[in-house]
Amino acid sequence: MGAAAAVAGCVAGLLHLGPDTSRPRATAAPAGAHSTDISSADTARKATKAHPDDPAAWAGLARAEIEQARTTLDAGRLDAAERALRRSLALDATDNYGAVTGQGLLANARHEFANGRGYGLRATRMAPDRPDGYAVLADAEIQLGNYPQARAAVQRMLDIAPATAAYSRAAYDLETGGRPEDAAIALQRAVDSAVTPGERGFAEARLGDLAWSRGKVDQAERHYRRALAAVPDHPYGQAGIARVAAARGHTGKALDLYARLVERMPLPQFLLETLELRGASGDSRRGSERAALSAQVRMARADGGPVDPHLILYAADHGDPKVAVELARREWKQTRSVIVADALGWALHRAGQNTEALTYARRAAATGWKNALFRYHRGTIERALAMPEGSRHLREAVALNPHLSLHRPDGDG
Numbered sequence: 001m002g003a004a005a006a007v008a009g010c011v012a013g014l015l016h017l018g019p020d021t022s023r024p025r026a027t028a029a030p031a032g033a034h035s036t037d038i039s040s041a042d043t044a045r046k047a048t049k050a051h052p053d054d055p056a057a058w059a060g061l062a063r064a065e066i067e068q069a070r071t072t073l074d075a076g077r078l079d080a081a082e083r084a085l086r087r088s089l090a091l092d093a094t095d096n097y098g099a100v101t102g103q104g105l106l107a108n109a110r111h112e113f114a115n116g117r118g119y120g121l122r123a124t125r126m127a128p129d130r131p132d133g134y135a136v137l138a139d140a141e142i143q144l145g146n147y148p149q150a151r152a153a154v155q156r157m158l159d160i161a162p163a164t165a166a167y168s169r170a171a172y173d174l175e176t177g178g179r180p181e182d183a184a185i186a187l188q189r190a191v192d193s194a195v196t197p198g199e200r201g202f203a204e205a206r207l208g209d210l211a212w213s214r215g216k217v218d219q220a221e222r223h224y225r226r227a228l229a230a231v232p233d234h235p236y237g238q239a240g241i242a243r244v245a246a247a248r249g250h251t252g253k254a255l256d257l258y259a260r261l262v263e264r265m266p267l268p269q270f271l272l273e274t275l276e277l278r279g280a281s282g283d284s285r286r287g288s289e290r291a292a293l294s295a296q297v298r299m300a301r302a303d304g305g306p307v308d309p310h311l312i313l314y315a316a317d318h319g320d321p322k323v324a325v326e327l328a329r330r331e332w333k334q335t336r337s338v339i340v341a342d343a344l345g346w347a348l349h350r351a352g353q354n355t356e357a358l359t360y361a362r363r364a365a366a367t368g369w370k371n372a373l374f375r376y377h378r379g380t381i382e383r384a385l386a387m388p389e390g391s392r393h394l395r396e397a398v399a400l401n402p403h404l405s406l407h408r409p410d411g412d413g
Contacts, residue, residue, distance in 0.1 A: 040064045040067065040068075041061070041064040041065055041067075041068045041077075043064075044057070044060045044061040044063075044064040044065075045061060047060060047061070048061050048084070048087075053091060054091070055088040055089070055091040055092040055096050055098070055099065056088075056098050057088075058084045058085070058087045058088035058091065058099075059084070059085065059088040059096065059098030059099045059101075059102050060098065061081075061084040062081040062082075062084040062085045062088065062099070062102040062105075062106070063081075063098075063101075063102055063105065065077045065078070065080045065081035065084060066078065066081045066102070066105050066106060066109055069081070069109065070109070071198075078106065078109055078110065081102070081105075081106050082106060084102075085099050085102050085103055085106065088102070095126075097123060097126050097127050097130065097132075097133075100119055100122055100123045100126060100133070101119070101120075101123045101132040101133055101135075101136055103115075103119045104116045104118075104119030104120045104123060104133070104136030104137075104140070105136060107119055107140075108136065108139050108140055108143070110305075110306065111143070111305070111306035111331075111334050111335060112334070113140045113143040113144050113334060113335060114140075114144065114334075116136060116137075116139065116140035116143075117137060117140035117141060117144060119133075119136060120133050120134070120136035120137025120138075120139075120140055120141075120153070121133075121137060123136060123137075124137060124153075124156075129160055130160070131156075131157045131160045131161040131165065131166065134153045134154070134156045134157045134160070135153075135157060135165055135166075135169065137149075137150075137153040138150045138153035138154045138157065138169050139169075141153060142172070142173075142176075142337060143335050143336070143337050144335070144336050144337075145335075145336030145337055145338070145341075146336075147173070147176065147177070147367055150173060151173050154166065154169045154170050154173055155170075157169065157170075158170060162189075162193070163193045163195075164190045164191075164193050164194045164195070164199040164202070164203060165199075167186045167187065167189045167190035167193060167203075168186075168187065168190045168202065168203055168206065170186045171183040171184075171186035171187040171190065171206065171210075174186055175210060175369065176338060176367045176368075176369045177367055177368055177369070178367065178368030178369055178370050180210060180213070180214060180370060183210055184207060184210055184211075187203050187206050187207045187210065188203075188207065190202075190203035190206075191203040191204060191207070197230045197231050198230075198231060200226075200227075200230040200231075201227045201228075201230035201231030201234045201237065202227075204223045204224070204226040204227035204230060204237070205223070205224065205227035205234055205236040205237045205240060206236075207223040208220045208221070208222075208223035208224040208227060208236075208237070208240045209236065209240065211223060212240065212243060212244075212401070212403075213370075213371065213372065213400070213401055214370075214400065214401065215400065215401045215402050215403065217244055217247050217248070217403070220240060220243075220244060221240075221241065221244045223240075224236075224237045224240035224241050224244065225237075225241070227240070228241070233264070235261060235264075235265045235267070235270070238257060238260075238261045239258070239261060239269070239270055239273065241257060242254045242255075242257035242258045242261065242273075243273070243403075245257060246277050246281075246403075247403045251277065251281040251283070254277060255274065255277060255278065255281075255283070258270060258273065258274040258277070259274070262274060262289070262292070266292055266296075267308075267310075268293060268296060268308040268310035268311045268314065269308070269310045271289045271292050271293050271296075271310075271314075272289075272293065272310045272313065272314050274289045275289040275290060275293065275314070275318065276317075280405060290318065293311065293314045293318070293319075294319065296308075296311055297311055297314065297315050297319060297323065297327070300327055301323065301326070301327065304330075306331065306334065306335075307327045307328070307330060307331040309328075309331070309339050309340055309342075309343040311327065312324050312327050312328045312331070312340075312343040312344070312346075312347055313343055313346060313347075315327060315347070316343075316346055316347040316349075316350040316351075317350065321347060321350035321351035321352075322351055324346075324347035324350060324351070325344070325347045325348055325351050325353070327347075328340070328343050328344035328347045328348075329344065331343075331344075332344050338363070338364045338365075338366065338367055338369060338374070339364075341360045341361075341363040341364040342360070342361065342364035342371075342373070342374050342377055344360045345357045345358070345359070345360030345361040345363075345364060345377060345378075345381065346361075346377045346381075348360065349361075349377070349380065349381045349384065354381055354384045354385050355385070357381045358378075358381050358382065358385060361374075361377055361378040361381050361382075362378070364377075364378070365378060370400055371400075372397045372398075372400040372401035372404045373397070373404065375393045375394070375396045375397035375400060376393075376394060376397035376404060378390075378393050379391065379392070379393030379394035379395075379396070379397060380394065
């Protein structure tokens with residue numbers, strides 16, 4: 001649990017931006033993403049043994065290790081990736097595009113987004129017509145809150161390599177920009193251009209999330225099931241099916257699905273959704289999820305590393321709001337995305353600092369994202385400040401997603 005929680009804070013947020021731009025080798029297992037990534041890493045390790053003086057082989061191993069960390073939450077894989085990159089650069093420190101992009105991937109995975117941006121810019125200067133550097137750059141710019149710069153990097157990816165990695169990032173940009181219909185088109189193109197089961201599963205799960213965010217439960221279920229057909233243990237597909245079951249009133253089934261998911265992958269998001277579903281359904285058995293999330297909060301405070309925004313929301317709503325503010329301010333120093341802005345604003349509200357909270361709630365709304373939770377948070381803050389627009393934003397939140405109440409804290413409006 002401890003190692004998983006640590007790496008979850010690093011890489012979970014990047015799972016939703018887009019898959020890697022590289023393709024697995026032909027010898028990789030064609031099963032789900034979990035087994036494919038492990039097989040790709042095993043293949044990459046064999047390549048370094050067969051060609052120990054090949055810098056490209058070591059850079060390839062680093063990428064495979066980072067992808068394995070993303071899908072398995074094995075914190076040791078990021079350290080292994082760093083060792084592989086050092087070896088690659090020791091063999092070629094002057095013209096090593098693979099290692100530079102690998103350094104960018106690793107920096108982003110560790111929430112060192114300013115460094116990730118630097119590596120992305122360096123890679124795009126080294127090879128302006130290769131997509132990998134633009135993927136690194138786009139992911140870093142998004143997390144730094146530099147959305148126009150991220151859009152430019154994504155557009156360049158689309159121009160160079162219009163494939164799943166580019167379309168999925170374009171979809172994220174469109175969704176955060178308040179264009180969900182166009183985001184759905186981009187994600188469907190990501191599905192259509194997918195080469196591996198992992199790519200297809202990723203894009204279908206994102207289509208499910210997009211449909212869910214708009215209150216389209218049946219459509220969301222279709223996409224989640226397609227994600228699971230591509231990758232039988234796809235975590236976001238499984239969470240989506242649990243969400244759908246809860247929306248249809250099958251709370252027991254939903255909680256059972258969540259229980260199996262968090263046992264395998266204790267991400268803060270899944271734990272928090274489980275905890276809040278129990279609360280919304282009147283189920284008082286909230287000890288295990290609360291204990292796991294509290295432990296992750298303690299780890300986050302102790303290690304000083306990246307903080308998953310869901311941990312901030314948990315601390316704000318179910319723990320100590322002052323701790324939530326502490327964690328959110330720390331993460332804000334590294335990550336200026338609208339997601340972190342929303343979490344910081346909500347933490348401040350729960351701590352009674354509504355005037356400052358409104359500043360961050362407005363910043364979260366700046367891109368135009370039609371996000372029901374953001375609207376709910378902003379409306380609640382505005383209502384606490386006796387602002388008339390608060391009621392309107394609360395109504396808009398429910399209109400965007402009528403099932404928001406299933407995953408909303410009790411006791412705050």
